[in-house]
Amino acid sequence: MTAPATAPIPIATPGTTPAIELRDVTRSFPGPPEVQALKGVSVTVADGEYVSIIGPSGSGKSTMLNILGLLDRPTVGEYRLNGVLTSALEEDERAAVRARQLGFVFQAFHLMSRRSVLENVLLPMLYNGTPRAERESRAREALHRVGLDHRIGFLPGTLSGGERQRVAVARAVASRPRVLLADEPTGNLDQTTSAEIMALFEELHADGLTLVVITHDGAVARRASRRIRLADGRVSEAG
Amino acid sequence: MTEQVAEPTSTGRRSWRGLRSRLRIPARLRRRREAAAVPGVPPVHPADRFRFADLLGEATADIGSRPGRLVTTIVGTVLGIAALIATIGFAQTAAGQIARQFDRTAATQLVVTPTTADTRGGATVAAAALPWDAVPRLERLAGVESAALLAEVPLPEAVIAAVPVNDPSQPPTAPPPVYAASAELLDTVGGRLATGRFLDAGHDTRADRVVVLGSRAADRLGVHRVDTQPSIFIDGIAYAVLGIVESTDVRAELLNAVLLPTGTARADFGLRAPGDAQARIAIGAGPQLRTQAALALAPDEPDSLEVNAPDGRSELGQDVQADVNGVFVILSVIVLLAGGVGITNVTMLSVMERVGEIGLRRAIGATRRQIAGQFVAESVVIGLLGGLIGATLGVFAVIGISLVRDWTPVIDPWIAVGGALLGAVLGLVAGGLPARRAAAIEPVDALRGGT
Ligand SMILES: Nc1ncnc2c1ncn2[C@@H]1O[C@H](COP(=O)(O)OP(=O)(O)OP(=O)(O)O)[C@@H](O)[C@H]1O
Numbered sequence: 189m190t191a192p193a194t195a196p197i198p199i200a201t202p203g204t205t206p207a208i209e210l211r212d213v214t215r216s217f218p219g220p221p222e223v224q225a226l227k228g229v230s231v232t233v234a235d236g237e238y239v240s241i242i243g244p245s246g247s248g249k250s251t252m253l254n255i256l257g258l259l260d261r262p263t264v265g266e267y268r269l270n271g272v273l274t275s276a277l278e279e280d281e282r283a284a285v286r287a288r289q290l291g292f293v294f295q296a297f298h299l300m301s302r303r304s305v306l307e308n309v310l311l312p313m314l315y316n317g318t319p320r321a322e323r324e325s326r327a328r329e330a331l332h333r334v335g336l337d338h339r340i341g342f343l344p345g346t347l348s349g350g351e352r353q354r355v356a357v358a359r360a361v362a363s364r365p366r367v368l369l370a371d372e373p374t375g376n377l378d379q380t381t382s383a384e385i386m387a388l389f390e391e392l393h394a395d396g397l398t399l400v401v402i403t404h405d406g407a408v409a410r411r412a413s414r415r416i417r418l419a420d421g422r423v424s425e426a427g
Numbered sequence: 428m429t430e431q432v433a434e435p436t437s438t439g440r441r442s443w444r445g446l447r448s449r450l451r452i453p454a455r456l457r458r459r460r461e462a463a464a465v466p467g468v469p470p471v472h473p474a475d476r477f478r479f480a481d482l483l484g485e486a487t488a489d490i491g492s493r494p495g496r497l498v499t500t501i502v503g504t505v506l507g508i509a510a511l512i513a514t515i516g517f518a519q520t521a522a523g524q525i526a527r528q529f530d531r532t533a534a535t536q537l538v539v540t541p542t543t544a545d546t547r548g549g550a551t552v553a554a555a556a557l558p559w560d561a562v563p564r565l566e567r568l569a570g571v572e573s574a575a576l577l578a579e580v581p582l583p584e585a586v587i588a589a590v591p592v593n594d595p596s597q598p599p600t601a602p603p604p605v606y607a608a609s610a611e612l613l614d615t616v617g618g619r620l621a622t623g624r625f626l627d628a629g630h631d632t633r634a635d636r637v638v639v640l641g642s643r644a645a646d647r648l649g650v651h652r653v654d655t656q657p658s659i660f661i662d663g664i665a666y667a668v669l670g671i672v673e674s675t676d677v678r679a680e681l682l683n684a685v686l687l688p689t690g691t692a693r694a695d696f697g698l699r700a701p702g703d704a705q706a707r708i709a710i711g712a713g714p715q716l717r718t719q720a721a722l723a724l725a726p727d728e729p730d731s732l733e734v735n736a737p738d739g740r741s742e743l744g745q746d747v748q749a750d751v752n753g754v755f756v757i758l759s760v761i762v763l764l765a766g767g768v769g770i771t772n773v774t775m776l777s778v779m780e781r782v783g784e785i786g787l788r789r790a791i792g793a794t795r796r797q798i799a800g801q802f803v804a805e806s807v808v809i810g811l812l813g814g815l816i817g818a819t820l821g822v823f824a825v826i827g828i829s830l831v832r833d834w835t836p837v838i839d840p841w842i843a844v845g846g847a848l849l850g851a852v853l854g855l856v857a858g859g860l861p862a863r864r865a866a867a868i869e870p871v872d873a874l875r876g877g878t
Pocket residue numbers: 217223224225243244245246247248249250251252404
């Protein structure tokens with residue numbers, strides 16, 4: 189077994205390299221009619237930052253998050269994740285980066301209905317090389333953190349919407365990502381349960397996790413330390 | 428103890444590495460297997476990678492969760508494998524049955540007798556006579572292992588006793604039958620001697636007054652040993668007893684008889700012609716020897732001889748087997764193909780239903796290969812399950828019907844194992860298309876909808 193020929197790019201030390209760097213990113217969907225969902229977007233998110241992306245429907249928020257999450261590629265432009273130029277990565281390498289550096293929370297929860305809460309939280313660790321002996325304790329720890337110790341053996345279908353989203357958050361953080369990406373995490377929740385999730389995000393932020401949260405709810409967006417406003421595929425206002 | 432438990436995994440991995448280097452898997456493929464050498468992402472310890480066991484776990488976790496669906500998926504495979512196993516099992520059982528009914532001894536015996544004709548007076552006479560040299564003539568034929576002459580010497584009035592003087596106070600009993608026999612007879616009929624020896628060619632040519640007794644005839648005559656050089660008396664003439672025949676494979680009537688050399692029978696009792704020729708032949712030689720024997724013994728008039736020869740075994744067995752196999756194997760294969768299409772359809776349906784799950788798995792880091800592997804493994808497991816159930820049903824069908832029909836069920840256990848494996852192979856093939864479809868799903872598209 190030979191050592192990797194190329195020297196590994198040094199891992200960014202917190203604070204110096206931005207977690208996320210988009211440079212003039214354009215994403216167009218070939219039509220007809222051709223749609224430019226993102227038109228030359230440049231965004232930088234520092235390591236440990238909590239950023240919300242807000243904008244009207246169709247403004248390109250999900251398109252941007254998919255690119256940030258390595259689920260999609262920019263048509264034009266550069267995307268660096270923790271300093272690594274992602275366009276150089278092959279498909280399997282992108283999967284590995286998703287597994288080990290990114291956590292996802294979706295509007296529709298995306299829990300596996302036939303697996304227990306604990307099994308759902310364990311799922312990402314199957315793919316990301318978490319030491320086998322630590323998987324269950326990490327999952328239990330994450331569930332404890334979102335306040336669901338008492339629901340560990342339940343099926344997702346028996347939980348409330350807020351509880352389901354907390355399971356999804358536990359699943360996203362149990363594998364210890366560097367960046368958490370959430371697309372409308374409160375879109376299916378009422379105000380009280382939204383507030384629970386937002387409180388959870390603030391705690392994670394306080395622990396040093398980088399968060400990018402998409403929303404069209406101004407109240408949710410204001411909880412972040414910085415807001416980026418998208419309109420018609422362009423950053424209209426940052427700060 | 429714990430060290431011993433840890434041992435197999437490490438040697439297993441080492442041998443896999445050895446195998447891999449021996450097979451010289453191209454570097455490109457090797458690197459793909461060990462993906463994740465991504466800049467900034469530390470490598471994963473091999474023990475913590477996504478392994479085959481993980482794949483199997485993910486593939487099987489949901490199989491039992493919808494029993495109704497599982498039954499639909501599996502039924503075609505079960506029926507196909509069951510039909511195939513039952514077909515092969517019945518063919519084997521039938522072949523075994525034929526072999527059992529097939530009397531090996533009868534299959535190796537050929538008898539030539541002159542045909543008979545009815546005279547005007549109503550008596551039955553032989554239409555022709557066998558030649559005295561029938562033995563060498565028969566033994567020249569391929570497939571004849573041993574041949575002998577045999578003729579009944581008609582002596583209905585004769586007194587046959589172990590003592591020279593006829594005792595009138597004894598109630599008259601029917602004398603034992605007397606046969607003229609050539610030296611080869613013992614070998615031809617598969618006879619075994621209780622004691623002494625059998626007639627030989629010298630006795631024949633010299634017309635010696637010697638006899639060999641069948642065991643029951645010896646009992647009747649009170650002769651039990653030959654080392655005392657006993658004699659029996661036929662109409663007062665002494666014949667030395669050479670031996671006693673204990674048993675024969677065929678022509679059990681010889682055990683009741685007194686056997687004389689043919690030469691002696693001709694000299695003393697005017698035997699005119701051999702009664703029949705008996706031959707021991709190779710299995711399967713019967714049909715061809717039926718005509719050849721008649722020609723060899725009566726070249727001018729082969730029809731004057733009647734040859735009783737066994738049918739060949741092979742044709743009989745093969746006919747049955749070919750019939751059974753031909754039709755049912757085709758039917759089973761059709762059912763099996765339908766079973767494969769069933770697996771493909773239901774797995775495809777399951778892929779479509781689980782688009783959200785697939786998208787999620789891809790988002791959290793599963794590769795296309797791992798997704799494809801999961802669905803292939805699922806359909807292989809389903810196929811294997813169908814194969815196991817089908818093979819079991821097939822075996823039970825063979826056993827059940829054999830019991831009812833009073834047959835001896837014969838089924839090669841490897842065929843049952845092969846049936847189960849065939850189910851797995853079917854699953855492998857059937858899962859290919861859905862797996863490809865699953866691997867092609869883009870997580871972005873998949874995640875747009877709900878689960
Ligand atoms: N796969 C695709 N093919 C074609 N057009 C697409 C595709 N995905 C998105 N679009 C288009 O790109 C634009 C931006 O879509 P996007 O989903 O990013 O909006 P959004 O800001 O997330 O909206 P919403 O708040 O409704 O979720 C829309 O006009 C959409 O129709």
